[in-house]
Amino acid sequence: MISIQHLYRFLILVLVLIVSSCEEIIQPKDPQISPRVVFEHLWSDIFNRYSFFEEKQIDWELQKQIYEPLIHEGLDQFELFEILGDLLAELEDGHVNLLSSFNRSRNWSWFEDFPLYYDEQLIYDEYLKTDYRIIGPLHAQTVENMLYVNYRSFERTLTDQHMDEVVRLMQFHDGLIIDVRSNGGGNLQNALNIASRLTEKEIVYALQRFKSGPDRSDFTHWSPLRISPQSGEKYLGKVAVLTNRRSYSTTTFFAQMIKVLPHARLFGDQTGGGGGTPVYAELPNGWTYRFSGSQTADLDEVQLEFGVEVDELLTNPMDQIPGKDHFIEAALDWLKD
Amino acid sequence: MKNSLFLILFLLFLGPVFGQVKKHTLLLNTGTQNAWERDFAYSPLIYKGSNAGFTLGFSSEGEKKTDEVYIHYSRLPLQSQFSAEMKATHASIMTYTFYKPNWLPEQLNLGWSNNNALSLRNYQDAQNFNPRFDFHTSFGPAVRYQTFFGKNQQWRFASQAHLQVIGFLFSASYLTSPPDPFLHEQSTFNAFMQSIRLFQPFRQHDLGMLNQLFYQLSNGNEVGIGYRWHYTSLENAHRSQRSGGHYFFQLNFKL
Known part of the structure; x- marks a missing residue:
């Protein structure tokens, strides 16, 4: 009888150990960092949350058709950055940037094409x-x-x-x-x-x-x-x-x-x-980006x-x-x- | 003002407990809390880290019913796999009510639980609409197993779990920190009422577990160790998920 009781308590202690670190056991995995996943995440988030598509008459699905074929698994991070930066530049918005540790994409056509009259x-x-x-x-x-x-x-x-x-x-x-x-x-x-x-x-x-x-x-x-x-x-x-x-x-x-x-x-x-107003977000590969989210x-x-x-x-x-x-x-x- | 509100809430939760003649215990614990968190409004990446967590609690145990209140607080510096930083603040008031029906084995109690939890997420790289937040109040069933052992029954092991399925949710909007109804002019009360969403079964989850092992001292107080785990998944304008494991050292003072 005593040995059964000891076994019983031993099993409880084992159970305690098993249920410890549950937070690690159920932790989901980060998404893949492949160029296609990163492209899809960026394109979709902009599609859903960017605020000026109608005012600027931008067909974002058409932009996907143009840029998606350029994406393949052999791209290095610099090539991928350039393509994603070009995609975002189509929005012609000074509040839209892609930021990595090595560069920041931008479209400054809103002032670069005009004289500034400021000396x-x-x-x-x-x-x-x-x-x-x-x-x-x-x-x-x-x-x-x-x-x-x-x-x-x-x-x-x-x-x-x-x-x-x-x-x-x-x-x-x-x-x-x-x-x-x-x-x-x-x-x-x-x-x-x-x-x-x-x-x-x-x-x-x-x-x-x-x-x-x-x-x-x-x-x-x-x-x-x-x-x-x-x-x-x-x-x-x-x-x-x-x-x-x-x-x-x-x-x-x-x-x-x-x-x-x-x-x-x-x-x-x-x-x-x-x-x-710029909204900030992050891609699966750790790059951040911002975009206009209001009017x-x-x-x-x-x-x-x-x-x-x-x-x-x-x-x-x-x-x-x-x-x-x-x-x-x-x-x-x-x-x- | 904030302190007064906190005190009122605390007393409200304790009111039903003090109203009965029972064995009362004040408990304090602290220890390491490991946590991860993800808010799809900002990032699909997991942010994780650890820091100290604190709990102040109270229990009132009668022959047929036990009430427990736990107030948790932790502030955690979390990091993504790319070393981006987020400061997470978690605060909650968790209550359990357990009953001891005659038809159950003596060690087993059934009851219900209520969690009122706030999570603030301050992303280092987000210059606007920081912090994002969730607050939820939820209710659901709870179960507890408790056994005494040792030569003089001075050791106590308790394990309890909860699964919450109904309640309501108040959280950051599709883009901004304040929920959308707060973005245009109306009374704060109306904006709050319009911002509340139902905590829907199987779409939102709040579940957790608390395992504790105590040794009773000669004066009736207890010292012990424990592990508390929780998981929360909420969906409003975006999905947010978090989980934490708190390993703690606890002192129970008999009142």
């Missing part, structure tokens, strides 16, 4: 000079009694304290120029930190919706994007904002904010677009993906002034008016 050397020599103020990410200088502010990237954080200083300086200036040419975007909050100092009331500046399923029409409802006035000091005078084709993503959102402010005006060339439109439901038009277009070669930045000069003329 940094000229701006520093003629306008900012050497004694400009550095207010966080902003470079600021008085130009003909206007405050000229140059903001290179919305990735650089703009705090309330930085904006307090800009608003304080406006006591001594007659108008404000904000230069966001070739600003490739960054954190939307930085754009809101500026716009919230330029209005006394809440303003809806755009509409946004997100992909909510694999069908072309699967989107959330349009929801308003708002500028809410900041509680601190504000500047409610005239504001000129300078943009070009390389003003992208958050800078396009910022241009749209300026567009709806009654005392502000956009000068230069339309922005490059970038109205879709943003102005209040007439015109897509910001294709850029925000300026109030004063300055792309005619006749507009240019030798030795001067004709965007800044046009803004100065309007502010003095």
